Amino acid sequence: MNFCTQCGGPVSKKIPQGDNRERYVCNNCGYIHYQNPNAVVGTLPYCGDKVLLCKRGIEPRLGLWTLPAGFLEMGETLQEGALRETKEETNSQVKIDNMYFMFDIPQIGQFYVLYKASIEENSYSPTSESLEVDLFSFDEIPWEELAFPFVPIALKQFYEDLEEGSFPFRKKELIKK
Numbered sequence: 001m002n003f004c005t006q007c008g009g010p011v012s013k014k015i016p017q018g019d020n021r022e023r024y025v026c027n028n029c030g031y032i033h034y035q036n037p038n039a040v041v042g043t044l045p046y047c048g049d050k051v052l053l054c055k056r057g058i059e060p061r062l063g064l065w066t067l068p069a070g071f072l073e074m075g076e077t078l079q080e081g082a083l084r085e086t087k088e089e090t091n092s093q094v095k096i097d098n099m100y101f102m103f104d105i106p107q108i109g110q111f112y113v114l115y116k117a118s119i120e121e122n123s124y125s126p127t128s129e130s131l132e133v134d135l136f137s138f139d140e141i142p143w144e145e146l147a148f149p150f151v152p153i154a155l156k157q158f159y160e161d162l163e164e165g166s167f168p169f170r171k172k173e174l175i176k177k
């Protein structure tokens, strides 16, 4: 960042007194800009042995397939955010079973929380954010056209757990080497 969000003055990177990390500090008014990771919330919607994916209608990764998810908004619980994002991207009212997956992605300052959620057949449709929305069996999933690294990990785990008949909470750190 170059300019202060409070007064528009120029900022410099420095370690504020009593802190131990560099922050953008305003040269003019002294305001300290803290930057912290963002929460991304979403669902893994399923119907029997099929999962719901949406083809992204917006950047980034336009045209690739993903699970419905997006940034948590102020004032929302994780679950409310997951339901809202699912509605915005698939026009569906899913029923949440349980919190299923947490991904830590420290390099991009994000963590993902995915809920496993059931969905009725034909209860979804494309939206302004999704070009297509559809249910896929394991063999039908467009594995080569998935938008983000967390998507195939969550999907493969889902099918393993489906085989076992139980879906314990999972967490994984996605660290780029």
Ligand SMILES: [Zn+2]
Pocket (backbone or CB within 6 Å): 004, 005, 006, 007, 008, 009, 026, 027, 028, 029, 030, 031
């Ligand atoms: Zn300022």
